[in-house]
Amino acid sequence: MERDDLIVNDSYSLNAHHSEEEGVKIRKKILFVTVLLTVITAVEVAMGIIFKRAETFSWEIIKWTFVTLTLVKAGYIVMSFMHLGDERSVMKKTILIPYLIFIVYLVYIAFTEGYGHLSMYNSFH
């Protein structure tokens, strides 16, 4: 495993320069991510048009497919376009972990309470 507690001197992002050859490689990667994001969006739209909503298992699968595809898209935007993937590991953790802890909890509690309210309403009406 690569040690991330070692840093190179003077490695502030102010000095983030790369050569022409590296630039060609980076642009290739940008093109790849662009095509990927576009294709995922097109697939999502096609799924949205084709599949109808129903209170069934198949709609649950489609719903979670949307969520997964969205997280893939978000991952590529954050890691590639925002260059978080190129930052040091400690930086990644500082940004992602506090956010994820809050949001996973918030989503959990909001949906539990939301469905709870609805079932309460339904049982008294």
Place this chain on the structure above:
Amino acid sequence: MSGHSNDNVSSEELWGGGRSPYGISYGKMYMWFFLVSDALTFSGLLTAYGFSRAASEDPWPIGEQVFRALPGLEGQYPLIYVALMTFILIVSSVTMVLAVEAGHRNDKRGVVRWMFATIIGGLFFLGSQAWEWSHFIHGGGGSFLLATEVSITADNGEEYILPVGEPIFMDHHFGELAEPYSNGDASVELHEHHGHVTLTQFGEHTHEAELHQLTIHKYIQDEQVISGDDIYKLWEARSESFTFGANMHENEYATQQSYANFFFFITGFHGFHVFSGVVINFIIFIMAYRGVFERRKHYEMVEKVGLYWHFVDLVWVFVFTFYYLI
């Protein structure tokens, strides 16, 4: 990606002060912290939307039925316009990442060109959103509620007993014409012909519109169209008030108001971010053009505004999924 030398230091020295343990400059780090707090705000809004939807006692409207118009075109194109908006924002995100890449090569011309393209993309998105809002506010023709119970046969042959309070949706042209009636204007006369309703409005101008169909259950799972003489039965059973499009108090898309309010708040808050992003991009574009960063010998400001711009794209990806798709 950054210009590393091989001068490795130990962890002790790294955290001992005098250097950035994160290997990132002050400005970029605080841009990240700002974005995390902003991301918490947007997540809070989307989670609140999810909560309202999960707790909703009434049916929730379906994205591809509400958003299915294209500017200047007749017919229905579910989600195509929103997909186009998403694509515009992704492309402008790509041009921004290309500007950052050009900055890493100290290529001033490249930075200026790609920043310009990013600003154009942002303006296109803002324009699209303005149309989307306008269309959402004007609506598809309006709706009225039934004041009495009606039994009806839909075009697909299914029979319905529609209760008091059931929303009935009107054809676009007819809806516009019926609007003065909602303000108590009594100068509307209704004539029945075979198969459709003719509405004549007297006053300074005389309009005439024919209503060929009304819709029940629009914007939710089982959209049903009513035509023929049954339209007249529905029209006779209407309540006094009509709803047209959406505002902060009522909307024709759903019986509960939170659907429209979340639309205004979430896409409005995001649109405001896009607007400020375009302004900031423009400032950086001018600075790059005037050679400020060339003299500084690094283009880190482009990276920082780039982070903000990508964040705007990132938020839209989630809004697209949770507001429009699911």
